[in-house]
Amino acid sequence: MAKGYTPTYEHPLLERARACAVCAEHLPLGPNPIFRIHPEMKVVLISQAPGRLAHLSSVAWDDPSGRRLREWLGVTDAEFFQTPTFGILPIGFCYPGKGKGGDLPPRPECAPLWQDPLLSLMPKLELKVLVGAYAQAHYLGDRRKKSLTETVRNYREYLPEYFPIPHPSPRNRIYLRRNPWFEELNVPHLQEIVAGLLD
Template sequence: MNNELERLSKEIRACEVCKKDLPLGPNPVFRIKETARINIIGQAPGTKVHASGVPWDDASGRRLREWMGVDPEIFYDATKIAIVPMGFCYPGKGKSGDLPPRPECAPLWHKPLLNKAPEIQLTLLIGAYAQAYYLGDRRKETLTETVKAFEEYLPEYLPLVHPSPRNQIWLKKNGWFEEEVVPFLQQRIKLLLFE
């Protein structure tokens, strides 16, 4: 890791900007190296990831790796795949699950961090928060429509539904996702990482 990226990463790991709002305290979870070619922007760590410090270390992560067609060794190789969530710390629980990612993280850390990784050629925007932040007015009316129109955002971005087991009903209703989007994703990953 170059000195600037290392310094910035240490600064982020020490961040306490929203400490008072984090029920489990700060524990920023992200991975990035300057040579990464793919970036994954999800929501925020859940309690399991907060405890382990390993991003996507849960059922959602297993499904995401299946969709991408990569094993854990490749997925967790930060020289290949960066993981920079919208919120770096576990935000807490709400009435219908985890709270949204803290709004401070992305504006504060994304640009300086991603500027240090110039090789990124594809960013996976997982879920509504990442899509809202990065696609803005280019988003469609619903997440489903945005994901269905994924080709409009290429080559820079690929919007995806969250791989959470809670989205099983969505996946059953939207068979086109695993028939069209997943094979495209796997082909693109293979091209970027292995060819």
């Protein structure tokens, strides 16, 4: 089975989402919706939007950020890519382009259109991992703390449905050095939860 693909699952809603071009005029590389949905999924990763490399390969998390993410989850490449356990449902499905400080924010049209309908196709879902500020803003709303750091630090308040984490990008090395408690305390608990779901 090719990397990036779970066992086949087809649904008319997925076909419509793959063909979505609502914000095409705002996308520098054009639309290429990237997500992974299957009714057997137990964990869904909700992040900002695909980066340029993901846009070019059409595979999410097949990069240094993805390697760190799998370390945090405590799973192998095969468990992540080749089983229907892990869903991928970014706030924006398409690469939004580059800004001054990194990628632009996800397009605002996307989440209202697709988040709830696609979540409904995963009836066995038990955990939403909220990767970064945009996912946390969308799902936690007023329950967020004043900063991403404080939201992540207080992750237990959002269990069992949500587990907020920082983005695993190599650009976040300084953040992780300044906040060693995340990998010392939060990550082992995340791995414990994921291992229980895999069993």
